[in-house]
Amino acid sequence: GNSVTQMEGPVTLSEEAFLTINCTYTATGYPSLFWYVQYPGEGLQLLLKATKADDKGSNKGFEATYRKETTSFHLEKGSVQVSDSAVYFCALSARGGGADGLTFGKGTHLIIQP
Amino acid sequence: EAEVAQSPRYKITEKSQAVAFWCDPISGHATLYWYRQILGQGPELLVQFQDESVVDDSQLPKDRFSAERLKGVDSTLKIQPAELGDSAMYLCASSLFRDSFSGNTIYFGEGSWLTVV
Numbered sequence: 650g651n652s653v654t655q656m657e658g659p660v661t662l663s664e665e666a667f668l669t670i671n672c673t674y675t676a677t678g679y680p681s682l683f684w685y686v687q688y689p690g691e692g693l694q695l696l697l698k699a700t701k702a703d704d705k706g707s708n709k710g711f712e713a714t715y716r717k718e719t720t721s722f723h724l725e726k727g728s729v730q731v732s733d734s735a736v737y738f739c740a741l742s743a744r745g746g747g748a749d750g751l752t753f754g755k756g757t758h759l760i761i762q763p
Numbered sequence: 764e765a766e767v768a769q770s771p772r773y774k775i776t777e778k779s780q781a782v783a784f785w786c787d788p789i790s791g792h793a794t795l796y797w798y799r800q801i802l803g804q805g806p807e808l809l810v811q812f813q814d815e816s817v818v819d820d821s822q823l824p825k826d827r828f829s830a831e832r833l834k835g836v837d838s839t840l841k842i843q844p845a846e847l848g849d850s851a852m853y854l855c856a857s858s859l860f861r862d863s864f865s866g867n868t869i870y871f872g873e874g875s876w877l878t879v880v
Contacts, residue, residue, distance in 0.1 A: 692767075755804055
């Protein structure tokens with residue numbers, strides 16, 4: 650079946666540090682890959698996505714590249730801010746007829762200290 | 764910006780009681796999803812609708828959970844009877860297209876927190 654594995658947190662960084670959150674996946678076929686962000690007490694917001702190999706998704710300074718050869722979709726940001734503190738979820742959507750619900754990783758809690 | 768609306772935001776219920784959650788997807792979205800998120804974990808898909816039809820309910824505990832989307836617009840998720848292990852956030856989400864498609868982004872609501880005591 651489909652699965653997503655992401656690094657466990659919490660990840661604690663100082664403001665302006667470089668961020669990497671690792672994500673690897675297992676899927677049949679050619680999934681689309683996503684990063685969602687969840688702020689305390691809220692639902693999930695789409696951060697970025699990539700739909701085919703070598704695609705790079707980017708938004709708000711965050712980037713992730715779809716690497717089919719390593720089945721990875723690592724999230725990066727060059728300089729984090731306190732406002733980036735949240736839980737980040739890596740997810741995939743495997744194409745298979747009409748059923749395309751997302752499979753999520755367990756989430757990585759990011760804490761940015763001033 | 765259009766949003767997925769959910770209610771109630773918070774619900775406390777006693778074990779063995781019935782509870783229901785309501786979701787209104789973004790207007791025009793054909794596909795609607797219900798997810799359950801246990802504290803500290805990622806969301807898990809419970810049920811997926813395309814219009815009024817269920818296309819995936821393989822992870823829905825059908826002995827106590829039911830979901831409907833009668834007119835293909837809003838949806839209700841019901842739990843009866845509620846158990847302590849049902850305490851979680853219930854997320855509704857929607858997407859525009861019916862078929863798996865590279866542009867088929869899924870948008871989430873704010874979630875409904877359930878505490879069973």
